[in-house]
Amino acid sequence: MGYSDVVKSVKSSILSTIKATDSFGDANTFADYVKDLSGLSYPVAFLRLREDRHEMSGPSHTFHHLIWRIEVHSKGTGTESDLNNIISYVGEIIDQIESDRTLGNSYVQTTEVTRVSYSWRAVRSVVFYYAFIEIDTQVIRVSA
Numbered sequence: 070m071g072y073s074d075v076v077k078s079v080k081s082s083i084l085s086t087i088k089a090t091d092s093f094g095d096a097n098t099f100a101d102y103v104k105d106l107s108g109l110s111y112p113v114a115f116l117r118l119r120e121d122r123h124e125m126s127g128p129s130h131t132f133h134h135l136i137w138r139i140e141v142h143s144k145g146t147g148t149e150s151d152l153n154n155i156i157s158y159v160g161e162i163i164d165q166i167e168s169d170r171t172l173g174n175s176y177v178q179t180t181e182v183t184r185v186s187y188s189w190r191a192v193r194s195v196v197f198y199y200a201f202i203e204i205d206t207q208v209i210r211v212s213a
Contacts, residue, residue, distance in 0.1 A: 075176050075210050079135055080116065082172035083206070087114050087139065090161040112158050115140040119203070129212045136183075139202040147196040155198040159185055162202060178207045 070078075080100055087098050093114050100116040103109070122134040141158050145151025163182050166172070170179045184203040189196055 070176075070210070072210065075133075075208060076118070076121070076135065078176060079172070079174060079206050079208060080118065080137075082174040082177065083116055083137060083139075083204075086165050086169075086172050087116070087162055090165050092158050092161055112141060112143040112155070114158075114162070115142070126209065131210045131212065133206075133208040133210060135206045135208055137204050137206065139204065141200040141202065143198040145196050145198065146194065147191065151196060151198060155187065155200050159200045159202060166204065172206070176208045176210065178209055180207070181205045 084098060084100055087093050088095065092112055097110055097112065098114045098116075103115070117138045117140065119136040119138050122136070124132040124134075126132045139162060141155060141162070143151070143155045143158060145154065163185075166180055166182060170181075171177045172180055181204065182202060183205050184201075186201045188199040188201075190199070191197075
């Protein structure tokens with residue numbers, strides 16, 4: 070299978086993994102750019118491809134570290150329970166990834182959560198919470 074097909078396959082597997090959680094589904098999980106967030110129901114998850122690190126592994130095999138960022142957005146009023154909510158959303162996604170590190174994809178050798186960072190922003194009476202989950206999907210690809 071060619072490069073683009075493998076990467077798209079991994080992207081699809083990650084989206085399916087996120088959508089398998091209790092809090093995320095087709096209506097609030099995206100890999101595309103959403104310009105207007107006003108009509109969305111929170112929480113929301115966005116998948117972003119960050120980079121691809123290549124390693125040769127023989128004459129016809131390439132080992133890839135596909136680095137992805139899952140952005141989780143939530144909103145509240147600034148209470149401790151709002152913070153607990155975003156931590157719970159992140160936990161759902163990480164637990165789902167760790168339940169099958171291959172993500173049900175034959176190209177994925179393993180998936181590692183490498184970092185989670187949190188942020189927030191207050192706008193008038195609303196506080197937006199953000200979590201950024203960085204994952205490394207380790208993929209083997211055989212040249213055609």
